[in-house]
Amino acid sequence: MLDLRALRRFATLADERHFGRAAARLGMGQPQLSRALQALEREIGVRLLARSSREVALTEAGAALLEDSQRLLAIAEAAPQRARQAARGESGRLALGFSGSCAYAFLPAAIEGFRRSHPGIEFALREMSATRQVEALREASCDLCLLRAARIPDGFAGALVFEEKxxxxxxxxxxxxxxxxxxxxxxxxxxxxxxxxxxxxxxxxxxxxxxxxxxxxxxxxxxxxxxxxxxxxxxxxxxxxxxxxxxxxxxxxxxxxxxxxxxxxRSRVFAVWRPDRLPAPARAFAAHLGVQHG
Missing domain, CATH: 3.40.190.10 (Periplasmic binding protein-like II)
Incomplete structure (x- = not known):
């Protein structure tokens, strides 16, 4: 498996087209960079650069590797931030079950406001009966449900989020x-x-x-x-x-x-979830509704 450090060195060299400038940019000696490139070429089994006394040019294999290297390096650079966003409930997917009548009340405004503050979260909205919502939570096909009920069903956690005459x-x-x-x-x-x-x-x-x-x-x-x-x-x-x-x-x-x-x-709507399962996007949406979890 290719090492990201080796790909970064190769991409820098391909960008500079000069060993001296690339080595300086990477903070390493030119001989060390040359050896690193040779090791990469041995590992892949093809020449990546055509060298001359005046410049460095990419071979066809080198051009193909550069394209993939840039994509992989971009993913690697973004990965830590994406992980932090997921942990904070700023990205990911929220499977939300809801009673259809919630669409006449608070739900449209709640979703609109949440999407403005959490644009990285994708909604999977599922309108269903109260009985089916409870089943979906048990099956983990829904992360959070908005349930019109007299109380929170036994075995579940939740909080009142809306009531009306x-x-x-x-x-x-x-x-x-x-x-x-x-x-x-x-x-x-x-x-x-x-x-x-x-x-x-x-x-x-x-x-x-x-x-x-x-x-x-x-x-x-x-x-x-x-x-x-x-x-x-x-x-x-x-x-x-x-x-x-x-x-x-x-x-x-x-x-x-x-x-x-x-x-x-009064007609009441509860945000309901499994006590052992409330993914970060669902926690974020519950907090948007005013629910304090944990």
Missing amino acids: LVAALPRTHRLAGRSRLDPGALRTADFVAFPARDSTEFHRQLITVCADAGFAPRIVQEVSPMHALIGLVGAGVGAAIVPASVRKLHFAGVVYRPLAGVAE
């Missing part, structure tokens, strides 16, 4: 659509569109909780996901829905959003 999404033709604010009890006789209970989504649980606190069980006439499909059905007049406030960014002509009075329930 809940609102009612109503068909524009609904009898309550004209109100500026709703008491949840006013929805007692309403039909509801909800996320499927089988998906173990936080949205389904919160609908049940808000209605139970108001003294009734919701009449769910349709279960559907994802969020834009649910809001689309609200706009079609199928029923009302209880959703995070940031969903108001989904503008459907037939939908109005109304604040809910007296509702303590």
